[in-house]
Amino acid sequence: MKTGPLVAGALLVLGAAIVVSLLAALVGMPQAAFGRLALVLSLSGAGSLLVGAALVRLVGGRIGSLRRRVALANGVGMLMALVNVLVASSLMFMDSQDVGLFALLLAFAAVISLAFGYSVASALMGEIELLDRAAARLAGGDLDARAGPVGSGEVARLAETFDSMAARVQAAFTRERELEASRRQLLAALSHDLRTPLATTRAMVEAIAEGVVSDSDEVRHYLRVIRGEVQHLSRLIDDLFELSQIESGAFELQCVPTSLLELVSETLAAYQAQVRERGVTLERRVAADLPPVLADPEQLQRVLRYVVGNALRHTSPGGSVRVDVRADGPETRVSVSYSGPGPEPQDLERVFDPFYRAEPARSRAPGSADASEGAGLGLALARGLVQAHGGRIWVERSATGGTLFHFTVPFVIG
Numbered sequence: 001m002k003t004g005p006l007v008a009g010a011l012l013v014l015g016a017a018i019v020v021s022l023l024a025a026l027v028g029m030p031q032a033a034f035g036r037l038a039l040v041l042s043l044s045g046a047g048s049l050l051v052g053a054a055l056v057r058l059v060g061g062r063i064g065s066l067r068r069r070v071a072l073a074n075g076v077g078m079l080m081a082l083v084n085v086l087v088a089s090s091l092m093f094m095d096s097q098d099v100g101l102f103a104l105l106l107a108f109a110a111v112i113s114l115a116f117g118y119s120v121a122s123a124l125m126g127e128i129e130l131l132d133r134a135a136a137r138l139a140g141g142d143l144d145a146r147a148g149p150v151g152s153g154e155v156a157r158l159a160e161t162f163d164s165m166a167a168r169v170q171a172a173f174t175r176e177r178e179l180e181a182s183r184r185q186l187l188a189a190l191s192h193d194l195r196t197p198l199a200t201t202r203a204m205v206e207a208i209a210e211g212v213v214s215d216s217d218e219v220r221h222y223l224r225v226i227r228g229e230v231q232h233l234s235r236l237i238d239d240l241f242e243l244s245q246i247e248s249g250a251f252e253l254q255c256v257p258t259s260l261l262e263l264v265s266e267t268l269a270a271y272q273a274q275v276r277e278r279g280v281t282l283e284r285r286v287a288a289d290l291p292p293v294l295a296d297p298e299q300l301q302r303v304l305r306y307v308v309g310n311a312l313r314h315t316s317p318g319g320s321v322r323v324d325v326r327a328d329g330p331e332t333r334v335s336v337s338y339s340g341p342g343p344e345p346q347d348l349e350r351v352f353d354p355f356y357r358a359e360p361a362r363s364r365a366p367g368s369a370d371a372s373e374g375a376g377l378g379l380a381l382a383r384g385l386v387q388a389h390g391g392r393i394w395v396e397r398s399a400t401g402g403t404l405f406h407f408t409v410p411f412v413i414g
Contacts, residue, residue, distance in 0.1 A: 127155045131162060143170040193236060197229040239377045243354065246384035253299060253388055257292040257412045260325050260332055267304045268323065271312065279317040286325040293332050293409040299385050300409065303393075306378040307336045307405050314340035314403070331391065331408040339402045348395050352383040382407070 127150050137145035146166055150159035204222045207213045213222055245251040264286055275282045293300075304323075311321045319339035326333055354377055386393040386407045393407035 124155070127159075131155075131159060134162065134166075138166050138169070143173055194233065197232050201226050201229045236377070239381060243377065243381055243384060246381070246388055251384070251388055253296040255294050255296050255389070258295045258297045258300065259292050260290060260334070260409075261286045261288070263297060263301055264304065264323055264325060264334075267301055267308065270305075271308065274312060278312065278315075280312060280315050281320040282312075283320065283322040284325075285322065287327065290325060290327060290332065291411050294412045295389055295409050300389065303382045303385050303407065304334070306382040307334075307407070310379060311336050311338035311340070311403075311405070314338060316340065327411075328408060331410050333406055333408050336405045337398060337402055339400075341401070341403070348397075351395055352379050352393070354380040 130150050131147050134145050134147040143166070146163045147159040148163070150156060204213075204226050208219055208222055213219055242251065264284055268282060268284055271282060308321065308323065315321055315338045321336065321338040324335040324337070326335075383393050386409070390410050391408040393405070395403065395405050398404050
């Protein structure tokens with residue numbers, strides 16, 4: 001609802017009441033004249049407001065300059081004041097000489113009002129022009145364009161709103177560029193990880209089909225490698241599909257109360273042969289009184305395998321990997337530390353990106369069964385699965401020069 005007309009009407013009534021009261025106190029106007037004067041002031045004031053508003057609306061809409069609009073409003077206001085004085089003075093039977101003097105004084109006041117209104121409008125236009133130039137720069141592609149502190153009151157709030165909008169536009173554009181770069185990298189990495197096993201498979205199939213390889217033992221070796229590559233492609237496609245489901249929120253977990261002590265023990269037992277072969281020490285420290293967590297045991301075990309497997313791959317012979325599980329407020333924190341160097345500090349936030357590799361030249365060896373981890377999907381899947389459980393996952397460098405992976409899982413409530 002527009003409050004302008006109501007405010008104008010209230011001011012009109014208040015002004016008429018003040019004028020009549022002052023005249024009664026200073027001039028000694030008879031009591032009978034009060035009513036007539038109040039009626040005259042109210043009617044003339046209301047008529048002036050209506051005529052002035054109509055004139056400003058009719059003519060002002062055709063004037064583009066804000067300076068001229070403000071000057072027009074001041075001029076119309078003074079014109080209406082002059083008309084009111086002339087009408088009131090004629091009704092009060094004032095001397096014509098006095099009426100002429102009043103008219104001259106009001107005309108002079110109108111000139112002053114027009115000059116003052118134009119100067120105020122010029123100052124206001126200067127502030128608005130600053131906003132206009134900043135908006136033009138932003139529209140022209142300069143995402144650093146800001147209006148900065150401009151004016152006061154409504155203009156200052158408008159400048160703050162503009163700067164806030166410009167910052168959000170810049171952040172959105174930067175994010176869009178990052179996403180586009182990420183999509184290009186993802187497509188390049190995916191193309192590489194699909195092309196390599198396909199090229200290997202094609203070369204081996206052609207060698208068998210053309211009789212280049214005829215020895216039965218060598219043919220069986222080729223077939224085993226081909227089968228491994230096909231299995232790798234199948235797992236890679238399955239992992240990509242699963243990752244897209246996790247990121248879209250369509251992945252469903254079957255969460256039940258789960259003992260992390262049992263889950264960690266079972267997971268680490270599967271790595272004992274690899275640990276002995278590599279000459280690496282694998283330790284675990286799990287609090288015996290740890291409450292159960294609300295998790296999908298199968299998916300949470302996959303997270304453990306991804307993180308522990310990554311730690312073992314980056315730990316040199318003679319090194320150590322340790323898994324610590326402890327309570328952390330309303331959550332359980334699982335920490336996997338290893339003595340390997342791990343990612344560089346600038347890459348700590350990227351290790352969970354799909355197809356990220358700390359060493360760009362490193363790729364999965366033909367026939368390797370570790371599809372998702374070799375392709376750089378293991379930690380991306382781990383992050384998605386942890387977040388699907390309502391937890392967090394991050395990596396940091398330890399004070400001793402090693403690497404620490406952490407992830408959390410909420411306890412069972414109730």
